[in-house]
Amino acid sequence: MSGYVYFTDEQKQRANAVDLEDFLCQQGEKLLKSGREKRLASDHSVTVRGNQWYDHASEKGGCAIDFVQMFYGKSFPDAVTMLLNGEQGQAYRSSEPRRPEPPKPFILPEAHTDMRRVYAYLTKTRSIDRSVVSVFAKAKMIYEDAKYHNAVFVGFDQDGVARHAHKRGTYTQGEPFKGNVDGCDPRYSFHHNGQSDTVYVFEAPIDLLSFLSLYPQGWQRHSYVALCGVAEHALLQLLEENPQVKKIGLCLDNDKAGLKARERLTGILAEKGYGEAFSLLPRQKDWNEDIRTQKTAFTQMPATGQAMQMA
Structure with a gap:
């Protein structure tokens, strides 16, 4: 025009x-x-x-x-x-006027009597190591909700109070549901505090678990946080609570949004005096695609006795 x-x-x-x-x-x-x-x-x-x-x-x-x-x-x-x-003229319908919504209190979804479907989804569909899932399940950081059988990933504050929960659908047909529970505090998304000077940062809990499955040796010494998106709040809270952490590995997705978020987070960290931020890129789009690709390659290998090399 x-x-x-x-x-x-x-x-x-x-x-x-x-x-x-x-x-x-x-x-x-x-x-x-x-x-x-x-x-x-x-x-x-x-x-x-x-x-x-x-x-x-x-x-x-x-x-x-x-x-x-x-x-x-x-x-x-x-x-x-x-x-x-x-x-x-007006060819698209107009949205309804939005009324201000009162903030909802944070309440964890009711837990199912077992988590067989979630274990099957994470270990079989997503190829995550069962021992890794078990560590977080025993800490009540992963469970299955009663109503929809979603996998629920819980984030606790420093006092052990649940403040955040991210839900992921376990159905394999169509686009799976994913989203945070209403009333979450974004500073306390799914994370693990270790004792070393290094934290690894991910977009989603499943990527975090996939990374631990790929690189399991001594993983509990380090810290890990899933942002449940790309906002920096949970990372900054972890750094505040763990002053020994100086090295920050940005393990976000290998796509346009992930690369853009890396650049933004690196700038934020530099402003706060964290100069030792480095990037770890998955070979595929994300770490779960890496582990599933590796599993497929292993199962399709001819029986020659060759070992599958870890990424």
């Missing part, structure tokens, strides 16, 4: 009220369920809900118009026109 374009306040309001989930689906974008929000398949750091969006990597967000400007590289007039579908 060229030249000066005038939009009335009513047009701009309608454009900014467009439901982004509906709009993106009509643009052919794939969205993944993430709790109450939807996450862009092409960039996992961006979530949308109604007419609002948020980029967890850059910690920026807004409404429909500036989303189209950012995501599609459009000027303000072009963004408004795109949202209003040119001269055809």
Whole structure:
């Protein structure tokens, strides 16, 4: 679009009220369920809900118009026109006005009588070492919820009080459910405090467990934290509680969002005086893909007596 374009306040309001989930689906974008929000398949750091969006990597967000400007590289007039579908008027349904929601108290999901389904999902479907899962299960940091049989990954504060829980669906058909329990404190996501001077940082609990399965020797000496996303809050809390930690291994996903988050976290850590941050990249997209790829390669090897070399 060229030249000066005038939009009335009513047009701009309608454009900014467009439901982004509906709009993106009509643009052919794939969205993944993430709790109450939807996450862009092409960039996992961006979530949308109604007419609002948020980029967890850059910690920026807004409404429909500036989303189209950012995501599609459009000027303000072009963004408004795109949202209003040119001269055809309102082609996308508007989101319902959002009422302020009172904060919900944090309550752990009710536990199932056993965790057979979660053990099977983590050890068979995800190829995680059973002994690693057992350590966290005995500490009540992993369990199976009673209602949906999700795997629940619990984060405790320094007093042993549960403050955070991340749920992951165990069904193998379709896109699995994943999301945090309402009322979580982001400073206390799934983590392990060790005694060494090193912490390893992951996006998801399953990646953390996969890494321990790949490199099990003496793992309990070190510290580990799953951010359950890419925000830095849980890492900074762990560093505050463990002053002996000086070396920080960023083990985030090997994709666009993970690489962008590495750069941002490195800057935050440098500002706080942590100069010994280093990156460990999985060979595939993430550490669980690495361990599943390795298992597949091992099971398909001819019986020549050769040992499978660890990554």
